[in-house]
Amino acid sequence: MSQHFSTRDGSAIVADLVSVIVANREYLSEVDGAIGDGDHGINMAKGFAHCGRTIEGRQLTLAEALDELTLSLMEGIGGSMGPLYGSLFIGMADEVRNSDDIDAATFAHLLRGGLTSLQDITEAGVGDKCLMDTLIPAVEAFEQAHASGAAFSDALDAMKAAASQGRDSTKDLVAKIGRASRLGERSLGVLDAGAVSCCLILTRLADSVQPRLSA
Numbered sequence: 072m073s074q075h076f077s078t079r080d081g082s083a084i085v086a087d088l089v090s091v092i093v094a095n096r097e098y099l100s101e102v103d104g105a106i107g108d109g110d111h112g113i114n115m116a117k118g119f120a121h122c123g124r125t126i127e128g129r130q131l132t133l134a135e136a137l138d139e140l141t142l143s144l145m146e147g148i149g150g151s152m153g154p155l156y157g158s159l160f161i162g163m164a165d166e167v168r169n170s171d172d173i174d175a176a177t178f179a180h181l182l183r184g185g186l187t188s189l190q191d192i193t194e195a196g197v198g199d200k201c202l203m204d205t206l207i208p209a210v211e212a213f214e215q216a217h218a219s220g221a222a223f224s225d226a227l228d229a230m231k232a233a234a235s236q237g238r239d240s241t242k243d244l245v246a247k248i249g250r251a252s253r254l255g256e257r258s259l260g261v262l263d264a265g266a267v268s269c270c271l272i273l274t275r276l277a278d279s280v281q282p283r284l285s286a
Contacts, residue, residue: 074223075174076283078167081133082126085140087279089123091271092116099271103264106246111152111264118147118156133173137164152265155189155202162188175223178280182210182230197237200244202265209234209273223284227277238262238270 092099092115099112122143126136137160145157166184170177186206195203212233216226241263 073174074284074286075172076280076285078133078170078173079130080283081136082129082131084133084276084279084283085126085131085136086123087275088140088272089119091275092119092268093123095268095271099264099268102262102267105261107264110150111268114148114150114152115156115268118144118153121147132167134164134168134170137161154192155265158188158192159185159206162186175217175226178223178226179214179217182213186210198244200241200246200263200266202263202269204241204244204263205234205237205266205269205273208237209270224281227281231274231277234270234273238266241266 096112096116099115100109101112103109103111119140122140125139125143131139141157141161141164144153144160147153148156163181163185165188166181167173167177173181189203189206193203195201197204197207209230213226213230216229217223221229239262242260244263245259246263
């Protein structure tokens with residue numbers, strides 16, 4: 072059987088996502104402060120920490136844990152990021168509701184489902200200096216690696232590499248959406264906070280899944 076992990080690890084996996092966002096609270100706000108209002112880390116950490124408290128001590132499936140994360144973000148984060156990340160995570164959850172074990176093919180559906188759900192509420196894409204600059208290349212890298220026959224763990228490595236490259240690409244982009252778009256050329260030279268937080272999330276997701284894989 073191909074590499075897979077149990078959906079019963081949902082609470083532990085989402086707890087890992089919570090920890091990386093809470094740990095990077097100040098860094099994310101610092102990045103955001105360069106061209107935004109400087110509260111991305113504060114808001115993200117607030118929503119993720121609330122989820123952490125909600126799932127603590129509960130053994131949830133991945134879909135159930137992602138549902139809790141969605142609720143925490145939708146209800147606990149101001150501005151646009153709550154609905155954006157909430158849409159991403161609910162789209163992911165919907166793809167694994169009936170799964171006991173998640174293999175690479177199912178994980179590819181999880182990633183694509185999250186992206187599609189997000190695209191339902193925003194027209195932003197690669198080149199707009201936003202989280203899509205991280206997310207879209209990462210999803211495509213995983214899909215391409217899986218389609219070429221790569222092992223699940225190797226496809227996750229490809230996803231992480233693409234996420235990092237996507238994040239770094241935003242430094243050379245002019246913001247086209249959000250508050251930073253008002254700055255025009257002055258938005259050049261700094262990373263986008265949403266792209267940074269998305270990279271943290273995808274990287275920790277992969278790092279959490281990889282040691283749980285079994286043949």
